[in-house]
Amino acid sequence: MSEQEYYVPHGTYWPIIGSIGISTLFIGLANQMHGVEWGGSVMGLGFAILVFMMFGWFGQVVNESTNGIYNKQVDRSFRWGMSWFIFSEVMFFAAFFGALFYARALSVPWLGGADNNIFTPDLWNAFSASWHQMAFLAPGTELQSGTVMSFPEVPATGIETATPAMVVDPWGLPALNTGLLLASGVTLTFAHHALRAGHRNQIVGWLVATIALGVAFLGFQVMEYGHAYADGLKLTSGIYGSTFYMLTGFHGFHVTVGAIMLTVILYRVQKGHFDADNHFGFEGVAWYWHFVDVVWLGLFVFVYWL
Amino acid sequence: MTEIVVVIIIVAILVALGFGLIGMVKGGREGSDKMFKSLVTRVTLSVLLFLLVLFSGYMGWIEPNVVMVDAPVAQSPAQK
Numbered sequence: 001m002s003e004q005e006y007y008v009p010h011g012t013y014w015p016i017i018g019s020i021g022i023s024t025l026f027i028g029l030a031n032q033m034h035g036v037e038w039g040g041s042v043m044g045l046g047f048a049i050l051v052f053m054m055f056g057w058f059g060q061v062v063n064e065s066t067n068g069i070y071n072k073q074v075d076r077s078f079r080w081g082m083s084w085f086i087f088s089e090v091m092f093f094a095a096f097f098g099a100l101f102y103a104r105a106l107s108v109p110w111l112g113g114a115d116n117n118i119f120t121p122d123l124w125n126a127f128s129a130s131w132h133q134m135a136f137l138a139p140g141t142e143l144q145s146g147t148v149m150s151f152p153e154v155p156a157t158g159i160e161t162a163t164p165a166m167v168v169d170p171w172g173l174p175a176l177n178t179g180l181l182l183a184s185g186v187t188l189t190f191a192h193h194a195l196r197a198g199h200r201n202q203i204v205g206w207l208v209a210t211i212a213l214g215v216a217f218l219g220f221q222v223m224e225y226g227h228a229y230a231d232g233l234k235l236t237s238g239i240y241g242s243t244f245y246m247l248t249g250f251h252g253f254h255v256t257v258g259a260i261m262l263t264v265i266l267y268r269v270q271k272g273h274f275d276a277d278n279h280f281g282f283e284g285v286a287w288y289w290h291f292v293d294v295v296w297l298g299l300f301v302f303v304y305w306l
Numbered sequence: 307m308t309e310i311v312v313v314i315i316i317v318a319i320l321v322a323l324g325f326g327l328i329g330m331v332k333g334g335r336e337g338s339d340k341m342f343k344s345l346v347t348r349v350t351l352s353v354l355l356f357l358l359v360l361f362s363g364y365m366g367w368i369e370p371n372v373v374m375v376d377a378p379v380a381q382s383p384a385q386k
Contacts, residue, residue, distance in 0.1 A: 079331045086327060170370040175360065182356055185349045192342060283330050283341060287323075290345055294323055297352055298316065305359055305370055306309055 007069045014057040021049030058264075062281075066273055075280060082284045086291065089254075093295050096247050100302065103239045170304035173224045177217050178300045181255075184213035185293045188262075192286055198276045200269065207266045210289070214259040221252050247299055254292045261285045308358075308367040315355045322348035 025046025032039030064070060191206035225248075235245050265285050268274065274282055322344050329341030362368045 075333060079333055083327060083331045170363070178356055182349075182352055185352060189346055189349050192345065196338065196342060277335060277338070280333070283338070286345070287326060287330055287341070290323060290326065290348060293352065294319055294348070297319070297355065301312060301316065301355070301359060303371065305363065305368055306312065 005071065006073050007064065007071070009060075009064075012057075012060075014053055014060070017049065018053045018057070021046050021053055024049055062268065062273065065281075078280055078284075082287075086287070089288075089291065092250075093247075093298075096243070096250065097298065097302070100243045100247065103243060108239060170300075173220050173227075174300060174304050177220050177224070178296065180213050180217045180220070181293050181296050184210045184217070185290060187213065188286055188289055192282070195269075195274060195279055195282060196276050200272075203269050204266065207262060207269065211259055211262050211266065214255055214262070214289075218252060218255055218259070221248070221255075244303065247303065251292065251295055251299060254295070258285070258289045258292050262289065308362045312355065312359060312362075312368075315351055315358070319348050319351045319355065322351060 023046070025043055028039050028041070028043030028046050030039075032043055187206045187209040191203050191210060194200075194202035194206060233244070234241050236242075262285055265282055268281060324344075326341045326344035326348065329337045329339070329344055331337070332340065359368070363370055
């Protein structure tokens with residue numbers, strides 16, 4: 001392809017297939033939410049169409065690339081396209097971290113009567129401002145850890161006592177998961193180095209390690225959710241529960257997508273699609289993984305520690 | 307004090323990640339070099355930050371946000 005000619009396919013049916021897939025997916029979702037019987041299946045069909053489109057469309061782009069019909073200007077377009085996608089991702093997570101900061105540092109203290117604002121404790125006299133506001137557990141509720149909630153009486157006074165039970169402990173799974181994800185950042189960096197040095201076998205090994213660490217992270221995250229949920233931390237557990245699940249849930253979704261993208265890159269490495277100088281597909285996915293890694297580090301520091 | 311250091315390192319990580327993005331958009335050997343070096347910096351700083359947070363927690367310089375279930379006493383069945 002000459003440097004002057006910018007490759008554009010003459011005709012493509014993938015965009016219309018994508019539109020049909022998304023429409024089907026959301027028609028199914030909306031009906032599912034309204035309790036319609038066929039909602040779930042239509043949603044699944046829409047998802048299947050979307051996956052079909054991704055395989056087909058992305059596969060076609062990969063073929064065009066390996067056939068050498070892209071010039072430098074097309075390469076620049078891909079790079080700018082990726083940067084705009086990243087910009088939207090940064091804004092997405094910035095909004096959620098912003099929500100965390102706003103709720104924790106401003107709105108909850110205001111509701112508790114801090115400052116001289118119009119919000120006063122008179123809103124509801126039983127309200128006490130607490131970031132980790134949790135739902136009360138009914139007596140007899142058994143926690144996953146085997147403990148049972150009860151209202152014992154202090155013998156001398158006969159007054160019910162209240163001692164909290166630990167639900168989320170930063171020293172446990174969150175610290176382990178941070179270690180796993182950081183290790184995946186290190187292995188990915190080794191893969192990146194091997195690619196730039198032209199050592200294909202090493203790239204494969206480091207990429208497999210990166211994907212395995214990502215999958216292990218997801219597995220422990222599922223365990224952590226099960227533990228927290230069983231112990232009473234839910235989406236409905238006040239503002240803390242909402243922001244906790246929103247941030248960690250969307251992050252987990254991004255790790256899932258990143259692991260799928262890394263698997264595709266692994267396949268492409270084995271097929272010999274990249275060399276030391278031309279590997280934008282790898283660079284895009286690597287940056288994405290580093291970004292998702294940094295988001296988790298922010299979560300670990302701001303949600304669990306500071 | 308520890309909190310300030312932690313926040314400074316996080317900002318440095320974001321800057322390194324940003325430089326990595328600039329390198330990626332630039333492309334070519336030069337851009338690729340810039341991207342790789344920035345990402346190595348970001349990984350190194352991240353590991354440093356993780357160790358700092360754990361060490362600070364261990365030393366008691368920062369307190370973890372341990373989430374507690376409000377109110378009733380938790381009693382293990384064995385205690386009953």
